[in-house]
């Protein structure tokens with residue numbers, strides 16, 4: 456069994472309490488590693504290290520900071536196989552997807568390094584003669600990155616790369632379900648020669664480590680990805696010091712399939728979106744609205760597509776879907792499906808995978824006869840379950856899609872430009888995908904509306920989350936010779 460250590464101020468250390476917790480493989484339920492249970496004192500040490508090293512790091516030209524990022528990206532590529540295996544073992548996604556996550560992470564870090572020569576301020580016209588107004592983009596200071604378990608490796612980079620290129624330092628807290636890949640990331644950071652204190656990693660309880668990060672006065676911004684409930688707690692803790700928060704929270708993405716849609720394309724994209732990472736993706740289709748005229752054909756093809764989905768050991772090549780993350784997730788998904796059936800939904804395929812003695816598996820599941828008011832149409836499922844509803848016209852589809860407390864992503868399938876334009880203007884979500892699967896680009900902007908979050912990640916606008924402005928008014932004497 457592997458044993459990992461916290462990474463604080465450039466050194467791998469144990470928690471001051473010496474306490475540890477176990478990490479479980481969700482496909483086998485075996486213990487795979489022992490990880491430090493950090494205390495408030497450990498967390499403060501990490502924040503202090505990040506705080507002390509930040510001034511010097513910010514003075515380094517951005518192009519020099521970029522060199523370290525590129526070295527880390529190279530280190531990830533060199534260790535890609537081992538990293539993918541580590542992710543599969545603790546998170547349960549299939550190996551090919553884990554490999555995509557690792558490769559995408561390296562590319563993301565390189566992409567953020569490219570911003571080195573593009574972080575720009577402004578010179579603003581003054582109302583006075585002989586005056587310049589300079590607007591600087593400055594680092595915020597110490598960033599706390601608090602992570603979920605579903606894309607655990609990529610999310611380290613999504614926080615760390617924009618933080619570091621803009622001159623901030625960071626303390627990362629991984630999810631207790633998936634800390635191993637973060638420790639492997641820290642080893643690559645250590646090998647890159649990044650100066651001590653710039654990147655720190657502290658594992659432990661959200662209520663201890665996470666809460667300390669959100670309420671520590673030396674933290675300048677909490678960049679959090681996770682559930683709405685935790686996001687709300689973090690906002691509360693951060694409010695003590697008026698600390699900035701950037702929150703990427705849950706979603707309940709609607710997919711609208713119009714009567715002129717390419718049905719095969721819609722079925723494939725929505726099915727892929729529902730089974731990728733066993734349905735545990737914030738941006739993926741969580742409910743489908745199908746036009747009455749094509750609903751029967753769509754449902755038939757969707758059932759066939761879901762039937763073909765192979766689930767099982769995520770290490771195996773011939774598997775499309777692994778287990779859910781833990782027993783709590785399994786209970787939650789199964790409970791939601793049972794309640795939906797109790798409310799009148801019909802399960803045409805799927806349900807719990809009780810025949811498997813070990814692992815947190817749930818079958819690819821399709822629910823028809825769902826109604827808008829049902830819990831399963833409003834609450835995030837986070838499992839491979841697809842509730843299908845019918846609509847009669849675009850107005851109704853848009854009304855149903857918007858009837859939701861989340862506002863992360865959405866999608867629409869149609870050949871009609873007028874329909875696309877109406878959806879683009881009337882759907883109240885941070886992202887809309889037209890005739891394609893839900894998957895954001897690193898140069899885009901991933902930001903939820905309503906309870907899906909505040910702020911956003913990726914691209915130019917995501918990078919701007921990590922800087923603050925400093926405006927300097929400079930008067931000068933024009934007569935001076």
Ligand code: NAD
Pocket residue numbers: 601602603604605606628629630631659660661662664665666669680681682683684685686688689703704705706736737835837863901903907908
């Ligand atoms: P979670 O909220 O349970 O946990 C996320 C992290 O917060 C963990 O590291 C946890 O230890 C920590 N935490 C828990 N309590 C805390 C507290 N009081 N203070 C500070 N930190 C605390 O979420 P999860 O189950 O790990 O992830 C699943 C959720 O993440 C889903 O809702 C999903 O939609 C969302 N998600 C959103 C995005 C996005 O980009 N919007 C991406 C991935 C996942």
